[in-house]
Amino acid sequence: MRPPTTSVRSRKQPGRILLAMAGSCGLAVASLTAVTPAAHSAPAPAAWAAAEAPLAYVANYSDDTVSVIDTATETVTSTFPVGDGPKGLAASPDGGRLYVSNGNAGTVSVVDTATGTVIATVPVTGSPNGIAVTPDGSRAYVVTSGNSRLTVIDTAANTVTTTIAVGSAPQQVAVSPDGARAYVTNYNDRSVSVVDTATNTVTGTIDVRGFPQGVAFTPDSGRAYVTRPYSNSVVAINTATNAVSANIPLTDRPYGVTASPDGTRVYVSRHWGATVATIATATNTVSATALAGNTPGEVAVTPDGGHVYATNGNSATVSVIDTATGTTNAIPVGVTPADVVIAERPTADLGVALTATPRPGLLNGRIDYTVTLTNHGPRTLASAAVTVGLPSPTGSTSPDCALTTGTATCTATGLAPGASTTRQITVPVGILSLGTPYTVTATRTTSAPTDPNPANDRASRTCTATTGLIISCS
Structure with missing residues (x-):
């Protein structure tokens, strides 16, 4: 079974389980009439500083690669290989790790985003599909559509710790922002499984009908929105009661879904409409529609709420939608882009x-x-070098910095966030010109990963020796 696309541009298709059904499956919930103006009502975001802008990662199903997009410039900066048939993406909270479910390989690739290299490969049986990471980064939850399970990966050890039986043909998974639960859309069962992440057990099943596909929580964890492509609607779930609270009509096969950072909007791709719709969560009505590419699938929103990224499976592009103006920019990526995630820059x-x-x-x-x-x-700071200009070309000593003529080079590796380390250099007063002030400056010259803040990369001290017994420093 394959996704409901009218053309195929690649040698293989993402293994979505979507059945062509006549008619639609409705819910006995009051629905609201929607309007679709051309532009969104989101506030204009502040411009990203280049070193602060997050990165967008795109899984290219037919290329077996991931494209990296700099959201500041909206350009692809690199592409790296992963497993066969990447379908799902999730990032660690700090942006340091990317988890890629490879549907054809039956694995999850763990990628160091600073280097774009696969550092571990986790075997996962049952055709892995959607994937999500807990807010604390300790676990990755992977939907395996082939065996109707949810697989739990310990991200510290990169090993599978357990599998959880869910409904038939699960498609996507989302972990609530408070970390308390995971929702899994079960396509064939027309349901959503509720998983308690503390016990990794299914604590409830929500009947949503209509072959559910995508799922996303609002930032307060109070609601979840689920797309139903063959019912042409999106349902809202009250997570306190695990009951459907609204049915929102939306034509053209609503597919991927994501919520804005402030929770006021939900963005939904319309698979057959080449558009992305905006749902106002206050009224559960469609408030805007923006153009996308051919067969848009998964969607993601930047942390400032300023842009929505949508993968266009049959366009080999990602659409970038300005949420303030509704305008769209297309970025070429690999063949059959299947998923997108936006993460902090490493x-x-x-x-x-x-x-x-x-x-x-x-x-x-x-x-x-x-x-x-x-x-x-x-x-974590992988490596860094700091150069110290010395006041005299000879005579200085150091137990932990390399000395050359007039320079000390001090290095550090594997420094954890929040940690500090010191290096010592001694300059004999006898080699100085007495009474002359000398300024010594320490400057960061290299570091990995990228240093986003040059303001604290230098420090200086000025000393004057009148005699060997009278030395002052400031």
């Missing part, structure tokens, strides 16, 4: 501090310099 902000301590002595006066390196996160 960065580690290294702060450099420098102290200078006078050590007076009649014959051995000196100045002890301490370089302090602090990782302000959010990622």
